[in-house]
Amino acid sequence: xxxxxxxxxxxxxxxxxxxxxxxxxxxxxxxxxxxxxxxxxxxxxxxxxxxxxxxxxxxxxxxxxxxxxxxxxxxxxxxxxxxxxxxxxxxxxxxxxxxxxxxxxxxxxxxxxxxxxxxxxxxxxxxxxxxxxxxxxxxxxxxxxxxxxxxxxxxxxxxxxxxxxxxxxxxxxxxxxxxxxxxxxxxxxxxxxxxxxxxxxxxxxxxxxxxxxxxxxxxxxxxxxxxxxxxxxxxxxxxxxxxxxxxxxxxxxxxxxxxxxxxxxxxxxxxxxxxxxxxxxxxxxxxxxxxxxxxxxxxxxxxxxxxxxxxxxxxxxxxxxxxxxxxxxxxxxxxxxxxxxxxxxxxxxxxxxxxxxxxxxxxxxxxxxxxxxxxxxxxxxxxxxxxxxxxxxxxxxxxxxxxxxxxxxxxxxxxxxxxxxxxxxxxxxxxxx
Numbered sequence: 001x002x003x004x005x006x007x008x009x010x011x012x013x014x015x016x017x018x019x020x021x022x023x024x025x026x027x028x029x030x031x032x033x034x035x036x037x038x039x040x041x042x043x044x045x046x047x048x049x050x051x052x053x054x055x056x057x058x059x060x061x062x063x064x065x066x067x068x069x070x071x072x073x074x075x076x077x078x079x080x081x082x083x084x085x086x087x088x089x090x091x092x093x094x095x096x097x098x099x100x101x102x103x104x105x106x107x108x109x110x111x112x113x114x115x116x117x118x119x120x121x122x123x124x125x126x127x128x129x130x131x132x133x134x135x136x137x138x139x140x141x142x143x144x145x146x147x148x149x150x151x152x153x154x155x156x157x158x159x160x161x162x163x164x165x166x167x168x169x170x171x172x173x174x175x176x177x178x179x180x181x182x183x184x185x186x187x188x189x190x191x192x193x194x195x196x197x198x199x200x201x202x203x204x205x206x207x208x209x210x211x212x213x214x215x216x217x218x219x220x221x222x223x224x225x226x227x228x229x230x231x232x233x234x235x236x237x238x239x240x241x242x243x244x245x246x247x248x249x250x251x252x253x254x255x256x257x258x259x260x261x262x263x264x265x266x267x268x269x270x271x272x273x274x275x276x277x278x279x280x281x282x283x284x285x286x287x288x289x290x291x292x293x294x295x296x297x298x299x300x301x302x303x304x305x306x307x308x309x310x311x312x313x314x315x316x317x318x319x320x321x322x323x324x325x326x327x328x329x330x331x332x333x334x335x336x337x338x339x340x341x342x343x344x345x346x347x348x349x350x351x352x353x354x355x356x357x358x359x360x361x362x363x364x365x366x367x368x369x370x371x372x373x374x375x376x377x378x379x380x381x382x383x384x385x386x387x388x389x390x391x392x393x394x395x396x397x398x399x400x401x402x403x404x405x406x407x408x409x410x411x412x413x414x415x416x417x418x419x420x421x422x423x424x425x426x427x428x429x430x431x432x433x
Contacts, residue, residue: 001028002153003045005038005053012065013048015352015359016104024146024347026163044157048100052092057156060089062101068357070113073105077134083144084136094152099145106131106142106344108352109333112315121310126338137340138390143347143397165398169235169430171423172331172367172404173226174276174307176242177252178263180220180408222410223263225420227270233427237271238331240307243298244278244291250309255294264298274305274331282308285321292325305329311336311370319351323362334367334404339390342366346399368394370404371419380418387422391429401426 002021006013009031021029032038035053038045045056052058064073064087077086078097085097086105105111116128131137150162195201230237241264243255253260267273275295281288296303306327308318313332322330330351334342343349343366351362369390377383394401403426409419 001030001043003038003041003043004029004031005033005035005045005047005049005056006031006061007033007049008066009033010066011357011359012067012104012108012352013100015350016065016100016107017048019107019347019349020100020103020142020146020149023349024143024165025150026165044153044160046094046153057094057153058092059095059098059100060093062087062089062098064101065104070110070354073110075105075130077130077136081148083139083141084134085141085145086130094156095145095149097145099142099149103142103145103344104352107349108354109315109343110354113354121312122314123310123312123336126335126340126342129342131340131342131344132338136344137338137342139393140341140344140346140397140399142343142345143399147397167395167398167430168400169426170365170400170402171235171237171426172307172402173237173239173271174404174406175239175252176250176276176309176406177220178223178241178260178407179218179253182218182221182259219411219413220408222407223267225410226407227267229423229427230270233430235427235430238274238305239267239271240274240276240305240331241267241295242276242278242309243294244281244287244309247278247280249279255298261298264295268299272305273299274307274329275303275327277306277308279309279312282312282314282318285324288321289325292327303327305331305365308332316351316353316355319360319362320353323351323360328361329363329365331365331367331402331404333364334370334402336370336372339369339373339386341368346394346397346401348400365400365402367402367404371406371409371416374419374422375415380421383418383422384425387425391426395429401429 004017017029021027047053047056047058048061050061075086077084078088080097085102087098087101088096089098111130112124116124119125126132126137242250242252244250264273275291277288277291281291292303306322311332311334348363348365351360351364353360374383377386391401405423409416
């Protein structure tokens with residue numbers, strides 16, 4: 001056990017130390033404000049305060065972990081080996097930066113509470129992030145800092161044996177539209193057919209009728225392939241179904257259609273099924289509650305995970321709604337148009353509510369790449385190289401890699417050519433040395 005001496009134990013300090021020490025390094029941690037108790041401890045120990053007690057392992061603290069609410073934080077990002085860090089604390093500290101304060105800033109999404117310009121869907125953009133501006137978005141810096149902290153501890157306490165965690169993958173399959181042609185209802189089918197005719201989309205019109213007459217599989221119906229992949233891999237897929245009402249933003253199948261319900265049930269036999277919260281459910285608690293009730297009625301178990309439509313995240317209100325509904329995990333945190341680590345980590349972490357200064361039970365699983373970003377790469381080789389770079393970043397810290405793909409990503413549509421191979425590459429990455 002690591003014993004930490006500090007002049008004051010705050011909720012922020014307790015939260016971030018337990019994340020770095022327990023979740024990343026698998027080292028139990030406790031705190032003391034009593035010098036005598038600290039001196040008597042004969043195993044791992046460190047002081048975290050403005051001044052060292054003596055010659056102990058000491059990390060000079062930044063004020064942010066002892067503050068409440070938001071304040072104007074001065075941040076100067078500097079190089080630290082092959083990575084970067086901020087909150088420099090001088091030469092008398094065992095590590096040259098206060099990694100605990102810096103990690104709290106990133107994990108709490110402190111910067112997303114501050115004034116910023118949102119995109120057309122009301123989302124925080126990567127360009128506004130500290131990580132993008134200082135070129136460390138591509139690195140899980142919190143995990144890298146934790147490893148540097150571990151190395152410094154090992155040098156001070158060479159007899160202590162640290163555990164090593166294993167790299168793993170948590171694939172996310174997003175299903176905003178289960179079928180392209182099927183199960184759309186009479187009016188939507190007629191409308192789609194007329195649209196094909198007036199826009200001279202003869203090939204699509206032909207494909208539409210082949211699907212409707214059951215001569216061909218619907219292009220978005222890739223679920224048999226997905227469940228077969230699940231049977232042959234140890235990485236558990238989480239499939240998020242949109243079941244909200246038809247709106248301008250959400251256009252999935254009506255949840256009352258038996259074949260759609262049957263599809264969700266069949267996928268749930270092999271994969272974890274989560275809720276893709278509709279666009280209007282993000283602002284209306286009653287809609288979100290109804291969608292949760294509906295999907296629980298389909299899968300016959302409590303809903304554990306959710307993900308927001310359009311990856312829109314309005315902090316902290318959306319997360320508070322999930323907590324009130326006792327949803328345990330969220331998979332929304334990430335960027336749809338950039339590859340990297342929005343919260344600076346590849347380790348799932350508990351949401352910290354800055355307004356209330358409490359650690360919540362909601363587990364945040366950040367995603368690190370979405371299939372649409374890979375479309376920017378011209379060739380399949382470029383896509384593979386890009387994917388392998390981000391996978392390697394996660395592997396170096398034995399973290400959790402979370403990619404987001406869609407059901408239609410695995411269709412035969414031209415622009416998605418090779419994406420089945422990319423998905424397989426991700427799954428196979430857990431088998432490599």
